[in-house]
Amino acid sequence: MKPKTIIEKIWENHTVLSEPGKPDLLYIDLHMVHEVTSPQAFEGLRLAGRKVRRPDLTFATMDHNVPTTNRQTITDEIAKKQMETLLKNCEEFGIEVADINSPNNGIVHVIGPELGLTQPGKTIVCGDSHTSTHGAFGALAFGIGTSEVEHTLATQTIWQSRPKTMEVRVNGRLAPGVTAKDIILAIIAKHGVDFGTGYVLEYTGEAIRGLTMEERMTICNMSIEAGARAGLISPDQVTFDYLRGREKVPQGEAFERKVEEWKALATDEGATYDAVVEIDTSEIEPMVTWGTNPSQGVGVNGVVPSPEDATSSAERKAIEQSLEYMDLKPGTKMTDIEIQHVFIGSCTNSRLSDLRAAAKIAKGRKVKEGVRALVVPGSQRVKKAAEEEGLDKIFIEAGFEWRESGCSMCLSMNPDFVPEGERCASTSNRNFEGRQGKGARTHLVSPEMAAAAAVAGKFVDIRTLETEATSQS
Amino acid sequence: MEPIVKHTGNTAVLPRVNVDTDQIIPKQFLKRVERTGFGQFLFFDWRFLKDGSDNPDFELNQPAAKDATILIADHNFGCGSSREHAPWALQDYGFRVIIAPSFADIFYNNCFKNGILPIRLDEEKVYELMENGKDKVYELTVDLENQTITDSNGFQASFEIDDYWKEMLLNGWDEISLTLQYEDKIAAYEEKQSV
Numbered sequence: 001m002k003p004k005t006i007i008e009k010i011w012e013n014h015t016v017l018s019e020p021g022k023p024d025l026l027y028i029d030l031h032m033v034h035e036v037t038s039p040q041a042f043e044g045l046r047l048a049g050r051k052v053r054r055p056d057l058t059f060a061t062m063d064h065n066v067p068t069t070n071r072q073t074i075t076d077e078i079a080k081k082q083m084e085t086l087l088k089n090c091e092e093f094g095i096e097v098a099d100i101n102s103p104n105n106g107i108v109h110v111i112g113p114e115l116g117l118t119q120p121g122k123t124i125v126c127g128d129s130h131t132s133t134h135g136a137f138g139a140l141a142f143g144i145g146t147s148e149v150e151h152t153l154a155t156q157t158i159w160q161s162r163p164k165t166m167e168v169r170v171n172g173r174l175a176p177g178v179t180a181k182d183i184i185l186a187i188i189a190k191h192g193v194d195f196g197t198g199y200v201l202e203y204t205g206e207a208i209r210g211l212t213m214e215e216r217m218t219i220c221n222m223s224i225e226a227g228a229r230a231g232l233i234s235p236d237q238v239t240f241d242y243l244r245g246r247e248k249v250p251q252g253e254a255f256e257r258k259v260e261e262w263k264a265l266a267t268d269e270g271a272t273y274d275a276v277v278e279i280d281t282s283e284i285e286p287m288v289t290w291g292t293n294p295s296q297g298v299g300v301n302g303v304v305p306s307p308e309d310a311t312s313s314a315e316r317k318a319i320e321q322s323l324e325y326m327d328l329k330p331g332t333k334m335t336d337i338e339i340q341h342v343f344i345g346s347c348t349n350s351r352l353s354d355l356r357a358a359a360k361i362a363k364g365r366k367v368k369e370g371v372r373a374l375v376v377p378g379s380q381r382v383k384k385a386a387e388e389e390g391l392d393k394i395f396i397e398a399g400f401e402w403r404e405s406g407c408s409m410c411l412s413m414n415p416d417f418v419p420e421g422e423r424c425a426s427t428s429n430r431n432f433e434g435r436q437g438k439g440a441r442t443h444l445v446s447p448e449m450a451a452a453a454a455v456a457g458k459f460v461d462i463r464t465l466e467t468e469a470t471s472q473s
Numbered sequence: 474m475e476p477i478v479k480h481t482g483n484t485a486v487l488p489r490v491n492v493d494t495d496q497i498i499p500k501q502f503l504k505r506v507e508r509t510g511f512g513q514f515l516f517f518d519w520r521f522l523k524d525g526s527d528n529p530d531f532e533l534n535q536p537a538a539k540d541a542t543i544l545i546a547d548h549n550f551g552c553g554s555s556r557e558h559a560p561w562a563l564q565d566y567g568f569r570v571i572i573a574p575s576f577a578d579i580f581y582n583n584c585f586k587n588g589i590l591p592i593r594l595d596e597e598k599v600y601e602l603m604e605n606g607k608d609k610v611y612e613l614t615v616d617l618e619n620q621t622i623t624d625s626n627g628f629q630a631s632f633e634i635d636d637y638w639k640e641m642l643l644n645g646w647d648e649i650s651l652t653l654q655y656e657d658k659i660a661a662y663e664e665k666q667s668v
């Protein structure tokens with residue numbers, strides 16, 4: 001048999017219909033729903049007198065505009081209405097929902113894996129572009145629009161043209177102080193903000209195999225920032241060990257049988273891709289973005305580039321526009337850029353290991369005066385687990401604000417935002433103009449780098465900081 | 474959705490290029506939980522004066538454009554974000570057909586998903602229609618079956634459209650109705666995979 005990639009295997013397993021002149025009709029195993037992109041989809045169903053085909057394969061949460069301070073009094077009337085509407089819709093259509101009071105509540109891409117809903121070989125959709133996160137488990141996961149949300153609710157399928165496949169190989173081992181976030185930022189910086197357009201990416205290589213599940217999620221999360229339709233990693237023992245015993249996976253014997261099935265999903269030896277890109281870990285430093293798209297980043301010891309460095313007029317214009325919005329001068333050292341805000345959170349970096357890594361830096365240090373630093377766990381479970389370890393105390397003692405879970409300052413639909421003209425070191429995934437507030441300037445970094453920036457009030461190379469910490473202890 | 478086979482209606486002329494989704498439906502109206510009712514906010518910042526009254530200078534407020542169901546627009550109509558609120562607003566306001574020399578990609582596809590026929594037509598033809606429809610009631614007939622546009626004074630043009638979308642509009646199918654025609658296939662898949 002011809003060797004196949006995991007992407008081809010999952011695609012073929014889910015093709016309901018494949019006819020010339022049409023996209024393929026793909027069956028969806030898991031549909032995750034949240035409060036912002038779903039109300040009109042449910043309304044559409046109601047107007048057409050349709051039902052949800054598989055409420056049992058649908059799961060809802062509220063995350064985008066939940067407040068992260070007092071969850072009981074929601075002051076934003078519209079946010080409140082969106083959340084109430086979701087509850088009503090879920091009740092009417094029989095869908096399980098992790099509402100604001102549920103211990104399972106959290107960011108949609110954090111709770112799917114946490115509950116074990118996300119599993120290898122599944123097709124997963126959600127009305128949010130960072131659905132690619134679930135690919136870390138060897139699932140094929142797409143972000144979709146509101147019409148497609150409605151379509152999936154009604155039919156449990158979506159029309160998708162067969163994607164091209166791309167291998168993204170990360171060679172070598174990760175050096176200390178370099179994180180999963182730095183890998184993905186470095187890949188996008190090296191290959192450009194649209195190198196993945198039209199493709200599904202599979203991340204491979206020694207460095208990827210050595211990552212934990214949480215780190216793998218950070219990588220897959222940002223596939224969309226490379227323009228890719230999805231990104232995934234073939235499942236292995238790390239994947240199975242993470243999932244064993246979780247609420248929504250089969251238990252005992254049945255789980256072990258599943259594992260055998262899942263093992264067969266991994267890309268076959270000798271399978272070929274439509275394209276291959278590579279990066280060596282030796283090229284990767286702790287990264288900081290300087291611009292307004294995620295590819296505009298450099299190593300922390302680098303400098304802000306000049307429009308003169310551009311290789312095309314389009315790139316030149318992009319650099320000029322970014323520098324103007326970010327108010328940065330070419331040649332400025334990244335370590336000289338002062339920040340006023342720090343956001344540790346989002347579906348990219350808000351899991352327990354992220355918070356642990358940031359707490360390790362924060363421990364025994366103080367947030368610099370004039371800097372506001374927020375820690376927003378990805379889910380209520382992450383929050384609880386962190387509190388059990390005393391991470392909350394470390395953060396609070398260091399002067400960070402410790403919040404309830406949610407998307408928060410990743411997109412600033414709730415009351416958390418960065419004021420105009422101020423800078424934020426953020427562990428989220430998008431540094432677009434206005435993303436964290438009108439005129440706000442976002443620099444994307446890892447949780448460790450964000451915590452260090454909070455302490456120093458500017459970017460520092462955590463590799464120097466860590467040695468200090470070791471010598472102190 | 475209501476099928477579009479042959480549609481005759483009054484036109485409105487909007488001779489502006491690069492009309493983006495933010496102008497079609499400004500951000501502040503996005504947080505609604507309904508899909509309907511966006512028509513009242515269509516082109517809000519252009520259509521109304523600060524005090525909330527109609528802007529007499531705006532093209533759609535001209536008496537001749539009253540009850541228009543066909544919009545004649547300029548290059549790159551619908552650029553900007555992928556939000557589906559833009560076609561929802563146009564449809565809710567009453568438009569069934571939009572004719573322009575070019576459209577933004579995502580918007581173009583979103584139109585079909587929401588029961589609007591977007592027609593790409595040569596620039597000269599579009600400008601001829603704009604001239605014809607300027608400041609007067611001007612009716613056009615759009616025949617989707619035969620892919621033609623005509624008026625009562627001898628104007629004639631033909632247009633291209635993808636078969637997949639054509640079939641959908643002719644039958645008044647939204648994508649969901651189309652998919653539900655394969656219900657047996659979906660059920661068979663569920664049976665086989667025991668999902």
Ligand code: SF4
Nearest residue numbers: 130346347407410411
């Ligand atoms: S954390 Fe940010 S990127 Fe992730 S789901 Fe929420 S808004 Fe989207």
